[in-house]
Amino acid sequence: xxxxxxxxxxxxxxxxxxxxxxxxxxxxKEKVYWIVRRMIHDHDDADDITQNVFIKAYQSLRSFKGxxxxxxxxxxxxxxxxxxxxxxxxxxxIFSIDEEIHQISxxxxxxxxxxxxxxxxxxxxxxxxxxxxxxxxVFLLRYYEELPYEDIAKILHTSVGGLKANYFHAVKKIxxxxxxxxx
Amino acid sequence: MNENKxxxxxxxxxxxxxxxxxxxxxxxxxxxxxxxxxxxxxIQAVFTELRHTSDENVPxxxxxxxxxxxxxxxESGKIHSPFFIPEWYRLFTTPLVVSAIVLLIAIxxxxxxxxxxxxxxxxxxxxxxxxxxxxxxxxxxxxxxSPGIIRxxxxxxxxxxxxxxxxxxxxxxxxxxxxxxYQSEHELISDMGDKEIEQVLDRLDKPNVQ
Numbered sequence: 001x002x003x004x005x006x007x008x009x010x011x012x013x014x015x016x017x018x019x020x021x022x023x024x025x026x027x028x029k030e031k032v033y034w035i036v037r038r039m040i041h042d043h044d045d046a047d048d049i050t051q052n053v054f055i056k057a058y059q060s061l062r063s064f065k066g067x068x069x070x071x072x073x074x075x076x077x078x079x080x081x082x083x084x085x086x087x088x089x090x091x092x093x094i095f096s097i098d099e100e101i102h103q104i105s106x107x108x109x110x111x112x113x114x115x116x117x118x119x120x121x122x123x124x125x126x127x128x129x130x131x132x133x134x135x136x137x138v139f140l141l142r143y144y145e146e147l148p149y150e151d152i153a154k155i156l157h158t159s160v161g162g163l164k165a166n167y168f169h170a171v172k173k174i175x176x177x178x179x180x181x182x183x
Numbered sequence: 184m185n186e187n188k189x190x191x192x193x194x195x196x197x198x199x200x201x202x203x204x205x206x207x208x209x210x211x212x213x214x215x216x217x218x219x220x221x222x223x224x225x226i227q228a229v230f231t232e233l234r235h236t237s238d239e240n241v242p243x244x245x246x247x248x249x250x251x252x253x254x255x256x257x258e259s260g261k262i263h264s265p266f267f268i269p270e271w272y273r274l275f276t277t278p279l280v281v282s283a284i285v286l287l288i289a290i291x292x293x294x295x296x297x298x299x300x301x302x303x304x305x306x307x308x309x310x311x312x313x314x315x316x317x318x319x320x321x322x323x324x325x326x327x328x329s330p331g332i333i334r335x336x337x338x339x340x341x342x343x344x345x346x347x348x349x350x351x352x353x354x355x356x357x358x359x360x361x362x363x364x365y366q367s368e369h370e371l372i373s374d375m376g377d378k379e380i381e382q383v384l385d386r387l388d389k390p391n392v393q
Contacts, residue, residue: 172229
C-alpha cells in the first residue's frame with residue numbers, strides 16, 4: 001500500500017514543490033544506493049547509477065500513478081538501471097582484463113585478516129553476479145533489503161510462491177559456487 | 184508437497200516464518216531425506232558466510248553530500264523538471280504555434296487535395312496514337328485559326344518551334360468536339376494546366392512529329 005505521506009510529497013512535487021522531491025531523495029538515497037552497490041560493487045559506478053535513478057524519478061514522477069508504493073517504483077528503476085550497467089560491463093569485460101588484475105595486485109598489501117574478509121566478499125559478489133537476473137533481484141531485495149515477499153512480488157510482478165522458490169535456488173547456487181571455488 | 188513447495192517452506196523454515204505444525208512436518212521430511220538435509224545445510228552455511236562478510240566501504244560524508252550533488256546536477260541546466268519551460272521557448276511560443284498550425288493545414292490540404300482533373304484537350308491528345316498525331320499535323324500544314332489564339336498559345340507553349348502548329352491542331356480538333364461549356368477554343372486551351380501542356384508537348388516533341 002502507498003504511504004499517504006509519500007503520496008502527498010509526490011503530489012506536492014507534481015504541483016511544483018521541489019522540496020518535496022528533496023524529501024523523497026533524503027528518505028531513499030541510502031536504500032537505493034545499497035541495492036545498486038550490491039549489484040554493481042564499485043562505489044563510483046553505484047554513485048552514478050543512484051544519481052541516475054533519482055534523476056529518472058525526477059523526470060517521471062508525473063507519470064507515477066500511485067498503483068504501487070513509491071519505494072516499489074523506485075526500486076524497480078534502481079534494479080533495471082543496475083542490470084543495464086551489469087550488461088554493459090559484461091560486454092566491456094570481454095575486451096579488457098585490466099581492472100581485475102589491478103584489484104588483485106592492490107589487495108596484496110592488505111593485512112591477512114582483511115584479505116580473508118575481502119576474499120570472502122569477493123567470492124560472494126562473484127557468486128551473486130553469476131545468478132540469473134531474476135534470482136539475483138530476488139536475492140538482493142530479500143537478503144540485503146529485507147523486503148517482505150509481498151513487496152518484492154509487486155516490484156518484480158511475480159507471485160510470492162515463485163519468489164520463495166527463486167530465493168531458495170539463488171541461495172543454493174551461491175553455496176554451490178562457494179563450495180566449488182574452495183575445493 | 185511437491186519440490187517447489189518444499190523449497191518455499193524450507194526458506195520459511197530457515198527464516199522462522201512457519202507455523203508449528205508445518206515446522207514439525209518439515210523436520211520430519213528432513214530426517215527422511217538426506218538430500219533435503221544437505222540443501223538445508225548448504226543454505227544455512229551461505230547465510231552464516233554472508234553474516235561474516237564486511238559491508239563495502241562508502242566514502243565519508245557520501246550520503247550527506249548526495250542531495251547537494253544531485254541538485255547541482257539537476258540544476259546544471261541539462262536536466263529539467265517535467266514542468267520546466269525554457270525562456271526562449273516562451274518568447275517564441277506564439278510564432279511556433281502559428282507556424283505549426285499553418286504547416287498542419289498545408290499538410291492536410293496536400294493529403295486531401297482532390298486529384299487534378301484532366302482537361303478534355305489533354306485526354307484527347309493523350310489517347311491518340313502517335314501515327315494519328317502525325318497524320319493530323321501532316322494534313323493541316325497551315326492552321327492558324329485566329330491571331331488571338333496563336334498569341335495565347337505561344338505564351339503557353341514557350342519557345343517550342345512547332346507550338347503554333349500543335350496548338351492550332353488542338354484547336355481544330357476541339358472545334359469538331361461538342362465542348363459546349365467553353366466559350367472559345369482559347370478558353371479551353373487556357374484551361375490546360377502547365378503540367379498537362381508539358382506532358383502533351385513531351386509526347387509531341389519528337390522528331391517524327393515535326
